[in-house]
Amino acid sequence: MSALVFDCDGVLADTERDGHRPAFNQTFAEFGLPVEWDVEEYGRRLKIGGGKERMASLFTPEFVAAHGLPADPEGQAELLATWHKRKTAIYTEMVAAGKLPPRPGIRRIISVAQDAGWKLGVASTSAEASVHAILEYAVGKERADRFDVFLAGDCVPKKKPAPDIYLLALERLEIPASEVLVVEDSNNGIVSAAAAGLRSVMTVNGYTEKEDNSDAILVVTSLGDPDGERARVIANRGAARPGDYITLADLEACLAS
DSSP states (O other): OOEEEEOTTTTTBOOOIIIIIHHHHHEEEEETTTOOHHHHHHHTTTTTTTTHHHHHHHOOOHHHTTTOOOOSSSHHHHHHHHHHHHHHHHHHHHTTTTSSSOOOHHHHHHHHHHHHTTTTEEEEOOOOHHHHHHHHHHHHHHHHOSEEEEETTSSSSOOSSHHHHHHHHHHHHTTTTGGGEEESSSHHHHHHHHHHTTTEEEEOOOTTTTTTTTTEEEEESOOTTTTTTOOOEEEESOOOOOOSSOOOOHHHHHHHH
């Protein structure tokens, strides 16, 4: 038996620039913080794994003092939890409103893999509610409920690029690493997968297309669809020979390489 494990943001949907970023900015505005991450600045913040961790990067001594924020770790943790809860609510409302459609090929590949008997999983550092919302919107509740592993948020102490979340996914899947293929969109993600002994396919986006992709066995612009966007191969280090879109046979070839 083989398995596919998907990251969420940038993989299931192109969520970062037009989803998480405006949700962060609206949260900052609602809490009276003079912070607005533009597209370029948010790209820099993406190097930090996890939403709460990105928010925590604001807690410089100067920012804390200037805005009367808690200086103690406990107070900051409580404030972060409040901010992040509101940000997650804003984001899930955006998903429910259909503002973040799934990336090309996601619904097709998940459906084909499930029907072929593959195990499926999600491994994301985003909040659990956010990941659930995107997954259900992308493939429907019935398909989403059939996922064998669902890991999100603070399920592990160290976030990507640490391998913890993929090691936990392997433990839950109960199949050898040689039979598990990860679908990621960033260098952080493919480094995390590689450190756990897993092969990965990288589907880049505007934030990650220029990142180092050397840990991925196949790098494409998207999974593509027969009647939609074509997949363009950026790097191929395996046996797959994809055409205009990535098939389950291509993913099997990535595992066989």
